[in-house]
Amino acid sequence: MFTIEVRKKSKDEEFSFKDLEMFHRECIGGRIKITEDSLFIRLICLRCKTEKILLRDANPSTELIQTVIDGKERKIDYDICVVQRD
DSSP states (O other), rough: EEEOOOOOOOOTTTGGGGGGEEEEEEGSEEEEHHHHHHEEEEEEETTTEEEEEEEGGGGHHHHHHHHHHOOOOOOEEETEEEOOOO
């Protein structure tokens, strides 16, 4: 499993997907870098170098942003989930 931890933000706060601070839980908080192209979103843990690729059409950024605001755990792919960081 690849668990993404995101920092909480309020609904009133303006931010975008690229502004999110993301961390790899299984790597004990390694920062996750995002790279994007027209088809894919790549998530790369800068500590352990694990890379996950998501199809842009599946709209994973929406799931991540919803978790940032409401704190609910979501599965965004068969082996990737997102949780709010304590």
